[in-house]
Amino acid sequence: MKHTTILIAAAALLAFVAPGSAQVSGGRIVTVDLNRVFTEYYKTPASSAKLKETAETYNKEQDDLLAGFRKLSDELAKLQEDQEKSEYTDEVRAQKRKLVSDKLTEIKAKEGEIQNYRRSHTELLQQATQRMRSGIIKEIQEVIAKEARDLGYLYVFDKSGTTLNGIPTIVYSQDALDITDDIVKVLNKNAPKPVAPEAPKTDKKETEKK
Numbered sequence: 001m002k003h004t005t006i007l008i009a010a011a012a013l014l015a016f017v018a019p020g021s022a023q024v025s026g027g028r029i030v031t032v033d034l035n036r037v038f039t040e041y042y043k044t045p046a047s048s049a050k051l052k053e054t055a056e057t058y059n060k061e062q063d064d065l066l067a068g069f070r071k072l073s074d075e076l077a078k079l080q081e082d083q084e085k086s087e088y089t090d091e092v093r094a095q096k097r098k099l100v101s102d103k104l105t106e107i108k109a110k111e112g113e114i115q116n117y118r119r120s121h122t123e124l125l126q127q128a129t130q131r132m133r134s135g136i137i138k139e140i141q142e143v144i145a146k147e148a149r150d151l152g153y154l155y156v157f158d159k160s161g162t163t164l165n166g167i168p169t170i171v172y173s174q175d176a177l178d179i180t181d182d183i184v185k186v187l188n189k190n191a192p193k194p195v196a197p198e199a200p201k202t203d204k205k206e207t208e209k210k
Contacts, residue, residue: 030153031173033180035160037140040184042191047132054128058121065117069110076103143186147179 038044083096148156159178161169 028151028153028177029155029157030148030177030179031157031159031170032144032178032183033160034140034158036180037183037187038136041136041140041187043136043139047136051125051129051132055125058125062114062117062121065110065114069107069114072103072107072110076100076107079103140183140187144179144183147183147186153179 079096079100083093083100088096144156147153156179157170157173159168159170159173163169
């Protein structure tokens, strides 16, 4: 969100704005804190919770794969310990070595499976996160654009943005020109109402005794 802005105008434009005024011909200049809007939009924590649930599912599946790998490693250790017993004939010893070789191949395949799982599911989670952020940002931008059209704003600057040098995009702005609260209110007007916890049920007989 640091580099997300509704509109980035040349700095020279602000030089023509009269001191103490944020008005130019045709409309007003206002600011919005997109970081705060993104955080306080009710869809953001809901979407984040879904992503967290997905990540936990991936972690559990990965843990299962790792458990399988550890099991194979234990089996390999036993085979290696067993293969060189002095009481074995050369033929039996050769068979044992073959079992060790097969187990090593199985372990290598499991390692590849785990690596592929980590890589592919990390990418899936990153893509899901990007889709979520892009979708929410698009909705926020659409609401801001509508408010700007309806109320005649000429420019809407993101006061939470920074330049490539880490310098705030908006050096100073009056609080009266900030429309963050208005945007959050519009975005959250259809937020589902929180479900009230059920009151604990009282035992009728105990109540009568009292």
